[in-house]
Amino acid sequence: MNMLIYLIPIALFLGGLGLFAFLWSLKSGQYDDLEGASWRVLQDDPPE
Amino acid sequence: MSCCAPGTEGYPDHPLPSSEELTLSSRAVAPGLRQTDLSVPQVHCGTCIAMIEKALNALPCVERARVNLSTKRVSIVWREKVEDGATDPVELVRAIVDATGYDAHLFSNAEEVGQKLQRDLIRAVALCGFAAANIMLLSVSVWSGADASTRDMFHWISALIAAPALIYGGRFFYQSAWNALRRGRTNMDVPIALAITLSYAVSLWETMHHGEHAWFDATVSLLFFLLIGRTLDYIMRDRARAAISGLARLSPRGATVVSADGSREYRPVDEIRPGDRVAIAAGERVPVDGFVESGASDIDVSIVNGESAPRPVRVGDMIQAGTLSLTGSLVLKATAAAKDSFLSEVISLMEAAEGGRARYRRIADRAAQYYSPAVHLLALAAFLSWGFIGGDWKQAMLIAIAVLIITCPCALGLAVPVVQVVAAGRLFKNGIMVKDGSAMERLAEIDTVLFDKTGTLTLGRPRLLDIERFDRKQLALAAGLAVHSRHPLSQTLALAVSGPVAIFETVTEIPGQGLEAATPAGIYRLGNRRFALSMPDDGSPGNTVTETVLSLDAREIATFRFDDSLRPGALAATASLGASGFETGILSGDRRRVVADLAIRLGLEHWQAELSPKQKAEFCTSLGAGGRKVLMVGDGINDAPALAAAHVSIAPATAADVGRQAADFVFMRDSLEAVPLAIDISRRAGRLIRENFALAIGYNVIAVPIALAGYATPLIAAVAMSTSSIIVVANALRLSRPGSVGEVDVTARNGTTTAHPGEARVA
Numbered sequence: 001m002n003m004l005i006y007l008i009p010i011a012l013f014l015g016g017l018g019l020f021a022f023l024w025s026l027k028s029g030q031y032d033d034l035e036g037a038s039w040r041v042l043q044d045d046p047p048e
Numbered sequence: 049m050s051c052c053a054p055g056t057e058g059y060p061d062h063p064l065p066s067s068e069e070l071t072l073s074s075r076a077v078a079p080g081l082r083q084t085d086l087s088v089p090q091v092h093c094g095t096c097i098a099m100i101e102k103a104l105n106a107l108p109c110v111e112r113a114r115v116n117l118s119t120k121r122v123s124i125v126w127r128e129k130v131e132d133g134a135t136d137p138v139e140l141v142r143a144i145v146d147a148t149g150y151d152a153h154l155f156s157n158a159e160e161v162g163q164k165l166q167r168d169l170i171r172a173v174a175l176c177g178f179a180a181a182n183i184m185l186l187s188v189s190v191w192s193g194a195d196a197s198t199r200d201m202f203h204w205i206s207a208l209i210a211a212p213a214l215i216y217g218g219r220f221f222y223q224s225a226w227n228a229l230r231r232g233r234t235n236m237d238v239p240i241a242l243a244i245t246l247s248y249a250v251s252l253w254e255t256m257h258h259g260e261h262a263w264f265d266a267t268v269s270l271l272f273f274l275l276i277g278r279t280l281d282y283i284m285r286d287r288a289r290a291a292i293s294g295l296a297r298l299s300p301r302g303a304t305v306v307s308a309d310g311s312r313e314y315r316p317v318d319e320i321r322p323g324d325r326v327a328i329a330a331g332e333r334v335p336v337d338g339f340v341e342s343g344a345s346d347i348d349v350s351i352v353n354g355e356s357a358p359r360p361v362r363v364g365d366m367i368q369a370g371t372l373s374l375t376g377s378l379v380l381k382a383t384a385a386a387k388d389s390f391l392s393e394v395i396s397l398m399e400a401a402e403g404g405r406a407r408y409r410r411i412a413d414r415a416a417q418y419y420s421p422a423v424h425l426l427a428l429a430a431f432l433s434w435g436f437i438g439g440d441w442k443q444a445m446l447i448a449i450a451v452l453i454i455t456c457p458c459a460l461g462l463a464v465p466v467v468q469v470v471a472a473g474r475l476f477k478n479g480i481m482v483k484d485g486s487a488m489e490r491l492a493e494i495d496t497v498l499f500d501k502t503g504t505l506t507l508g509r510p511r512l513l514d515i516e517r518f519d520r521k522q523l524a525l526a527a528g529l530a531v532h533s534r535h536p537l538s539q540t541l542a543l544a545v546s547g548p549v550a551i552f553e554t555v556t557e558i559p560g561q562g563l564e565a566a567t568p569a570g571i572y573r574l575g576n577r578r579f580a581l582s583m584p585d586d587g588s589p590g591n592t593v594t595e596t597v598l599s600l601d602a603r604e605i606a607t608f609r610f611d612d613s614l615r616p617g618a619l620a621a622t623a624s625l626g627a628s629g630f631e632t633g634i635l636s637g638d639r640r641r642v643v644a645d646l647a648i649r650l651g652l653e654h655w656q657a658e659l660s661p662k663q664k665a666e667f668c669t670s671l672g673a674g675g676r677k678v679l680m681v682g683d684g685i686n687d688a689p690a691l692a693a694a695h696v697s698i699a700p701a702t703a704a705d706v707g708r709q710a711a712d713f714v715f716m717r718d719s720l721e722a723v724p725l726a727i728d729i730s731r732r733a734g735r736l737i738r739e740n741f742a743l744a745i746g747y748n749v750i751a752v753p754i755a756l757a758g759y760a761t762p763l764i765a766a767v768a769m770s771t772s773s774i775i776v777v778a779n780a781l782r783l784s785r786p787g788s789v790g791e792v793d794v795t796a797r798n799g800t801t802t803a804h805p806g807e808a809r810v811a
Contacts, residue, residue: 004198008205012182019178023171031170036117039094 345376360560376559463740487712492734500682617719665689
């Protein structure tokens with residue numbers, strides 16, 4: 001059962017990483033224009 | 049992708065916002081940099097994005113520009129000064145218009161608060177999702193038989209993860225429950241707040257005393273599900289708000305004031321005082337009430353009082369705020385400040401009329417009214433009976449908590465919002481915006497539908513009659529003259545004629561009269577009969593309503609007649625409403641004869657004409673007082689009080705700002721068939737909501753005896769809760785199945801804005 005000492009913090013840390021990544025992406029406006037993002041993928045010359 | 053090639057969409061209907069107006073509404077983001085947000089409702093694909101951004105980035109003054117396709121907005125950061133002098137922000141708008149031919153206009157930035165709340169909710173959902181997943185992971189280990197010390201450790205870790213989730217995610221429910229309790233009411237959030245708090249407290253107590261069962265997983269996953277419901281509700285409202293605020297503003301933000309020494313100054317509308325002289329160019333809206341001091345023009349009053357024909361005005365005539373000057377420039381002497389003008393009168397009428405809506409209680413709240421006392425009594429009864437009969441008060445407490453958790457309205461919390469979000473999505477696809485969920489609930493109840501005439505049943509745009517009666521030469525001459533005017537009859541004439549038109553060197557427009565061109569062949573005139581045929585001016589307004597006359601040296605060449613074109617789908621919509629058993633009628637501010645003709649055309653029995661805004665609202669209120677549930681469909685400023693007074697209201701996207709704000713639904717496409725469609729989807733949503741309630745209650749009927757008997761372990765609670773939520777969501781998704789509502793053919797007919805075969809004429 002000693003391995004739980006490592007595994008649980010690791011599991012929580014990884015989960016927390018995912019949560020942090022989501023919150024960061026939300027904050028940086030990546031969900032502001034989902035419709036537009038799907039069109040921008042197809043653009044040949046991205047506006048610099 | 050030819051859909052957004054320049055010119056294919058025609059030229060914008062609205063004049064560009066003025067440079068002063070743009071500067072007034074932009075905000076400074078950094079020294080020398082300003083940001084302007086423009087709404088471009090027609091952007092719809094990747095090519096639009098590329099074209100607008102390319103055109104804007106090519107301008108030297110633009111720092112960066114980005115199109116948001118979801119909200120249909122362009123935000124531009126621009127430098128106040130470039131090498132060759134100050135920047136004119138109109139250039140930005142012109143760049144967009146030139147590149148795409150789309151309208152670009154300003155919108156008010158008032159809805160930022162809602163945006164923030166929505167973000168907070170999404171963050172809370174993310175945090176609770178994280179907490180729920182991790183706690184569930186630990187709980188599964190406990191259920192599969194972790195031994196005593198490991199179980200305690202897992203419980204402690206769960207408690208640590210649950211605490212921040214409860215505070216961060218639970219605050220929305222705590223606040224709402226507290227607000228309800230303070231006013232002596234109860235809503236769905238009261239049992240929720242109680243259940244999550246108590247279950248957490250008891251679980252913590254159990255953990256401290258090395259107990260076997262802890263409910264952390266149930267607490268947090270409950271919160272997670274409920275937050276999803278709450279977030280969906282907000283996103284739905286926000287989307288509609290964004291789409292509606294993206295429409296053109298019809299009331300001006302400012303106007304040019306001419307001071308005594310003749311200097312001109314652009315001022316915000318609020319700073320215009322009675323006695324100021326306001327200059328109004330052709331194509332501008334009148335910002336305040338006033339009388340004409342100099343100049344003459346034709347005034348489009350349709351949005352103000354529902355009258356379909358433009359009204360000529362001369363020196364001394366009164367003009368109401370909100371009307372549009374079509375043909376000439378005017379100098380107006382303001383008689384009232386903006387806050388005392390006609391528009392503000394209407395707004396105060398609207399506030400007074402807001403009756404039915406404020407009294408309406410949402411289905412979920414009405415259910416909670418019965419549900420939460422029942423649940424709390426049940427838990428209390430379980431506690432007391434287990435305590436007195438069994439004698440074990442700790443056991444009694446655990447059972448009471450189990451009852452509270454099991455009955456916690458998780459499925460009920462999702463039952464309403466999920467259905468309404470799915471329904472709103474369906475409506476959105478068909479070009480109908482819903483302001484909030486309660487609007488759909490109210491629309492499902494209506495039994496009477498009242499329509500405004502101008503702009504609602506009709507498009508408020510004239511249509512040329514019997515075009516085949518005229519020969520090519522007459523049409524070419526008339527169109528050649530007509531292209532020089534903004535008068536609606538002229539514009540219709542110019543648009544109706546395809547092919548080459550006559551070219552005139554100099555055309556002068558005499559506001560209120562018509563157009564005149566001197567040529568070697570003589571003087572051509574196009575305008576009202578008296579003007580065109582040089583009849584003596586007898587002071588009467590003349591018949592400018594339905595005809596315009598083309599003449600050469602005062603000899604008549606042709607007389608063109610017009611009528612107001614019926615909104616596409618108006619016949620089908622009124623017929624299908626009548627067939628579904630609704631009482632239908634017209635409330636109009638226009639003249640009796642016109643309204644009566646239209647009522648006969650559409651087969652509507654009840655109609656009222658020449659109503660003031662107040663009378664319209666009173667009519668709606670009196671029907672409401674008689675127990676009728678009225679749906680009002682209208683667009684004008686004069687309809688706004690009635691829209692507010694009715695049980696529920698729908699406005700077309702072309703409506704006045706104030707009308708759109710008063711309405712619960714706004715439809716973006718031309719066809720009036722949006723009205724029966726909205727009613728149909730709302731009714732189906734109402735039926736699904738009731739089904740969902742039945743499902744949630746049925747689940748309680750099975751689960752509560754288990755809890756009361758003392759067999760509900762956290763495992764059973766988790767399974768039961770998730771299953772009921774999933775069933776409710778799955779049931780709601782049935783609404784998104786297309787085909788059953790007949791919207792497919794509505795969309796097909798909406799593809800064209802021209803009249804379809806069933807269209808009738810209005811004289």
